[in-house]
Amino acid sequence: MRRVLVWLLCLSMLVSLCACGKKAPAPPTEVDVDLSILSKTMVYGEVFQMVTEPEKYVGKTIKMRGLFNYFYDVVTEDNYYYCLIQDATACCGQGIEFRLGGKHAFPDDYPQENEEFTVVGTFASYQEGEETYYYVRDAVFVD
Numbered sequence: 001m002r003r004v005l006v007w008l009l010c011l012s013m014l015v016s017l018c019a020c021g022k023k024a025p026a027p028p029t030e031v032d033v034d035l036s037i038l039s040k041t042m043v044y045g046e047v048f049q050m051v052t053e054p055e056k057y058v059g060k061t062i063k064m065r066g067l068f069n070y071f072y073d074v075v076t077e078d079n080y081y082y083c084l085i086q087d088a089t090a091c092c093g094q095g096i097e098f099r100l101g102g103k104h105a106f107p108d109d110y111p112q113e114n115e116e117f118t119v120v121g122t123f124a125s126y127q128e129g130e131e132t133y134y135y136v137r138d139a140v141f142v143d
Contacts, residue, residue: 032060036118040088047085047094054125054134062136063120064096068111076128079106083119083136101138111141118142 033050035043050057066083073080082095098119104110111117121139125132 030061031063031120033057033123034063035085036063036065040086043085044087044092044094047096050096050123050134051094054123057123058125058134060123061120062096062123063118063142064098064136065116065118066093066096067114068117069095069113070106070110081106081110083117097133097135098139099135099137101140 033046035046038046064083064085066085068081069084070079070081072078080097081099082097084093084095086093098121100109101121118141119136119139120142121136123134124137125134127133
């Protein structure tokens with residue numbers, strides 16, 4: 001009898017996992033660096049720090065608002081998605097790469113190019129060849 005109950009419990013857990021489908025992960029409830037609420041002058045300073053000293057931000061939850069852009073790299077044969085964050089004069093924008101968590105199809109599950117959007121995720125790094133790149137991983141679109 002005990003074995004039957006264990007098997008039923010395992011089976012019900014597997015069924016519940018299969019029902020998850022393509023549901024996007026929930027956005028983090030706590031944000032360490034919220035670029036979306038900073039003034040244009042302050043956001044430029046913070047993003048400059050992120051670019052010049054990215055190691056200090058690794059593992060932190062980042063929320064950013066900007067313009068959606070992407071490019072296709074013929075060498076890696078992959079799309080790269082980024083949030084272009086403008087400064088006060090819109091002359092010195094900086095793009096921060098992000099990757100959505102879960103499975104998503106481009107372009108269906110992404111904003112239109114140059115459309116304003118907000119995304120939140122964890123700042124991390126990855127290697128491509130001998131280069132280290134920094135990005136926001138497991139990102140989720142938010143209002």
